Amino acid sequence: MTSATTAGRRRWAPYLLLAPMVVWLLAFFLSPLVTLVMGSLQSGSFQEGFVFTFEVANYVHVVTTYWPWFLRSVAFAAIATVCALLIAYPLAYMIVFKSGRWKYLLLVLVVAPLFASFLVRTLAWTTILADQGVVVGALRTVGLLGPDQWLLATPVSVIAGLTYNFLPFMALPIFVSLDRIDRRLIEAAGDLYASGFRAFRRVTLPLSLPGIAAGTLLVFIPAAGDFVNAQLLGSVDTQMIGNVIDSQYLRALDYPTASAISVTLIVLIIGLVALSLRRARTDELF
Amino acid sequence: MDASNARTARPLHYSAARERAAAFFGRHAIRVIGALAVVYLLLPIAVVVLMSLNDPAGRYNFTFNAFTLDNWANMCGPYGLCESVLLSLQIALAAAAAATVIGVLAAYALTRFDFAGRATANVLVLLPMTMPEVVLGASLLTLYVNAGIPLGPVAILLAHIMFCISFVIIVVKARLAMLDSRLLEAATDLYANPWRAFRRVTLPLAAPGILAGAVLAFALSFDDFIITNFNSGSAMTFPMYVWGAAKRGVPPQVNVVATLIFLVVMSLAVTMSIVTTVRARRAR
Numbered sequence: 001m002t003s004a005t006t007a008g009r010r011r012w013a014p015y016l017l018l019a020p021m022v023v024w025l026l027a028f029f030l031s032p033l034v035t036l037v038m039g040s041l042q043s044g045s046f047q048e049g050f051v052f053t054f055e056v057a058n059y060v061h062v063v064t065t066y067w068p069w070f071l072r073s074v075a076f077a078a079i080a081t082v083c084a085l086l087i088a089y090p091l092a093y094m095i096v097f098k099s100g101r102w103k104y105l106l107l108v109l110v111v112a113p114l115f116a117s118f119l120v121r122t123l124a125w126t127t128i129l130a131d132q133g134v135v136v137g138a139l140r141t142v143g144l145l146g147p148d149q150w151l152l153a154t155p156v157s158v159i160a161g162l163t164y165n166f167l168p169f170m171a172l173p174i175f176v177s178l179d180r181i182d183r184r185l186i187e188a189a190g191d192l193y194a195s196g197f198r199a200f201r202r203v204t205l206p207l208s209l210p211g212i213a214a215g216t217l218l219v220f221i222p223a224a225g226d227f228v229n230a231q232l233l234g235s236v237d238t239q240m241i242g243n244v245i246d247s248q249y250l251r252a253l254d255y256p257t258a259s260a261i262s263v264t265l266i267v268l269i270i271g272l273v274a275l276s277l278r279r280a281r282t283d284e285l286f
Numbered sequence: 287m288d289a290s291n292a293r294t295a296r297p298l299h300y301s302a303a304r305e306r307a308a309a310f311f312g313r314h315a316i317r318v319i320g321a322l323a324v325v326y327l328l329l330p331i332a333v334v335v336l337m338s339l340n341d342p343a344g345r346y347n348f349t350f351n352a353f354t355l356d357n358w359a360n361m362c363g364p365y366g367l368c369e370s371v372l373l374s375l376q377i378a379l380a381a382a383a384a385a386t387v388i389g390v391l392a393a394y395a396l397t398r399f400d401f402a403g404r405a406t407a408n409v410l411v412l413l414p415m416t417m418p419e420v421v422l423g424a425s426l427l428t429l430y431v432n433a434g435i436p437l438g439p440v441a442i443l444l445a446h447i448m449f450c451i452s453f454v455i456i457v458v459k460a461r462l463a464m465l466d467s468r469l470l471e472a473a474t475d476l477y478a479n480p481w482r483a484f485r486r487v488t489l490p491l492a493a494p495g496i497l498a499g500a501v502l503a504f505a506l507s508f509d510d511f512i513i514t515n516f517n518s519g520s521a522m523t524f525p526m527y528v529w530g531a532a533k534r535g536v537p538p539q540v541n542v543v544a545t546l547i548f549l550v551v552m553s554l555a556v557t558m559s560i561v562t563t564v565r566a567r568r569a570r
Contacts, residue, residue, distance in 0.1 A: 013480070017395035018407055020388040021451055028448040029414050032425035039428045087323050094320030104559040108552075109324055115551040116331045118509050119528040120544040123536060124330035127337060127348050167327065196308050217416070225418020228511065232532060242420045242512075249424055249516060255431070262424045269418065 040259035050255060058260040066244055066261060070268060073240040076155065076230075077223035080162035081170075084219045085212065087163070088170035092211075093204075096178040110171050113164070122161055122232050129157050129233070153235035161229035169218035177211025178204070217273060224269055241265055331548065338541035345535035357538040364537040370527035371543055377439060377523065378508035381446035386500040388447070389454025394488065396455070397462040398470075411455050414448065422449065423516035430517065437519030445513050450503035457502060461495020462488070498558065505551055 040058055042050040063070075095106045113121055129135055129151040139145040151157050181204060189199035227242030241261065248258035337347055341354035362368035396407060414422065426445050427437075435441055465488065473483040489496075511525035518526055528540055 010480075011401075014395040014399035014401045014404075017391040017399075021392035021455070022407070022410065024388060024448060024451060025410055025414065028426065028429070028444055029422070032422075032429035035428040035432050036421075036425035039432075087326065090316055090319040091323035094316050098317055098320070101563070104563045105556070106324070108555050108559045110327060111555070112548075112552060113327050113331060114509075115505060115555070116334055116548045117525065117528065117544045119511055119525050119532070120334055120536075120540060121330045123528070123532060124333040124337070127333050127350075128330065130348055132349060164326070164330065167323075195305075221416060221418055225420040226512075227420065242418070245420050245424055246515065249427060255428065258424065259428060262421045265418065266421055 036259050037263055039255055040263045042256045042259075044256070046253035046255065055256060058256050059264065062257060062260045062264055066241065069239060069241040069244050070264070072238070073224050073242070073265075074268070074272065076159055076162060076238075076240060077220050077226075080159050080166065080223045081216055081220045083159065083163040084167050084170040085215065088167055088174055088215065089208075089212070092171050092174040092178055095175055107175065110175075111168050114168055118165065119228065119232070122165060122228055125157065125161050125164065125233055126152060129160070152233060153238070155234075155238050158229050158234040158238045158240075161233045162223045162226060165226075165229065166219040166223055169222075170215035173214035173218065174208060174211040177208045177214075181207045213277065216276070220273070221269055225265060334541050334548070335545050338538055338545045340538055340541075342538060347536055347538045347541070357542050361539050361542050364531075364539050366522060367527060367537070367539055367543070370522045370524045373439065373521065374508050374524040377443050377446060378504045380443055381450050381507040382500050382504035384447045385450035385454050385503045386496065389451050389499060389503075390458055390492075390496055392451070393455045393458035393462055394484070397459055398488075411452050414452050419449075419510075419512040423513035426513065427516040437517055438521045441517040441519070442514050442521060442523065445517050446507040446510060449510075449513065450506055453502050453506060454499035457499035458492060458495045461492050461498075465491050494558070494561075501551070501554055508547070 038052060039050070041052060041054050041056065043053045043055045043058075044050040091110065095103055095110070099106050127133065131150045131152065136145060136151055139151075140147060140149075145151070151160075185203050185207070186199055189203045190196075194202065224240075225242050227240055227246050230238050230240045230243055245258055245261050245265070248254050248261065252258075336350065338357055339353055339355065340347060340350050341352040341356065343349070343351040357363075392407075392411070395401075396404060396411075423445070426441075426448075429435070430437060430441050435444075469487055469491070470483055473487045474480075478486065509525060510523075511529060514523055514526060515529070522530075524543065528536060531537065531540065
């Protein structure tokens with residue numbers, strides 16, 4: 001073998017190794033997105049077939065009809081993201097700084113819910129939040145819930161379900177970013193007479209921002225598109241845009257409308273994510 | 287040990303009470319909050335296990351009625367349940383195998399080579415993870431309908447391989463990035479060709495990462511509902527079974543299956559974490 005052919009092989013090797021991945025994602029990720037966008041501009045019916053007519057009116061219809069569902073999805077997802085952050089940050093902090101040799105075991109416990117079936121663990125919340133259950137009983141005793149109030153089939157249970165289901169995706173990136181922090185930086189802050197809280201606010205927190213940003217994306221995006229929690233824990237009044245996409249595709253068989261909703265959802269999510277990342281001024285961290 | 291020791295020497299004007307309160311919060315509150323969070327994460331799992339031992343009073347397995355082992359003894363009782371588990375296992379095994387092969391090759395290229403287009407490839411890998419699953423599933427449905435690919439097990443498998451690839455690549459890449467590149471150089475110096483160096487050095491060292499990626503892909507595929515929902519046609523995977531049953535009352539055997547899967551994957555994960563802990567301690 002001459003060195004010329006080795007160098008040639010070396011040059012082509014990465015492309016050959018990448019080829020299966022690229023081909024697969026082109027075929028089953030990018031090209032479906034193209035058919036989705038094309039489909040959103042079609043008109044017709046399922047029975048008579050859909051034709052491409054550059055039907056921009058689909059989008060007008062979608063936005064004017066379904067804006068409450070979009071709004072509710074964004075609101076639920078945003079609240080769930082904040083709740084997840086408030087729970088996951090102390091949790092990740094404890095695991096990194098306070099758990100000693102239990103670190104990896106605790107980490108496994110954090111991802112444990114992902115190993116219990118998504119639908120089954122969501123259904124478990126119907127037992128926990130049931131009207132005769134312990135949680136509702138306790139809240140009624142304390143007076144936070146009236147005797148004729150309940151949790152299931154309310155926005156509270158849907159948001160609780162979203163928070164619960166996507167919590168590990170918030171905790172893991174925060175764990176990673178906290179774990180990477182050089183402990184000497186925090187010690188240095190202490191040596192320079194920073195109180196524990198001040199050291200946290202000026203050193204630990206800023207250094208964990210990339211984890212918070214990643215966690216926010218990993219929770220907000222799936223939560224905004226979710227329809228399982230709204231279906232299993234909610235009611236007709238708590239339906240999210242995912243429920244509409246599901247029913248338009250699989251029951252109404254109105255593909256153009258359903259596709260236009262999906263495309264609008266992608267655009268909305270990308271817009272919100274770009275906006276919030278810029279607002280949080282975390283872009284220089286990536 | 288932690289920052290609290292460094293805090294003993296401190297200017298006099300510093301309020302001692304505030305100091306003590308802060309120290310207490312630093313020492314205990316975070317543990318209490320963390321422990322509560324762990325309870326929050328594990329509570330539903332405990333409920334799933336508990337309800338697998340329930341003899342429900344009616345059609346709905348929502349409140350605990352009476353203890354029984356019948357559901358465990360008679361796991362395949364409900365019509366179609368075990369068939370759905372079997373189909374999910376088959377799809378998950380095939381998806382994990384294919385995604386692992388495709389993912390390991392790509393991860394190797396992305397960590398060990400410098401080439402034009404590497405940044406683009408890295409972005410491409412992350413893109414599917416930035417899309418809500420409902421959009422991935424819906425767009426695949428439009429593709430299948432347009433291309434005349436019938437909905438069913440094959441359509442599900444193609445979709446699952448797609449979303450598993452990204453996860454495998456991320457996990458394996460993290461592992462490959464940790465490897466000491468001098469080991470590979472040593473192999474090359476000792477006249478190993480690239481393939482031999484890959485097979486004898488990289489592959490064994492990256493094995494834990496590859497295994498973790500494969501297990502993750504398996505778990506993701508087995509548990510996927512949202513994408514499968516759009517591509518399944520009449521095929522019934524385990525999550526599709528649960529979804530259908532949720533409308534008329536989920537049989538307690540579903541909790542048995544969920545408990546079993548949880549125990550299997552969990553013991554795998556705990557074993558891996560123990561190995562990691564032991565290795566980390568040894569390395570120290």
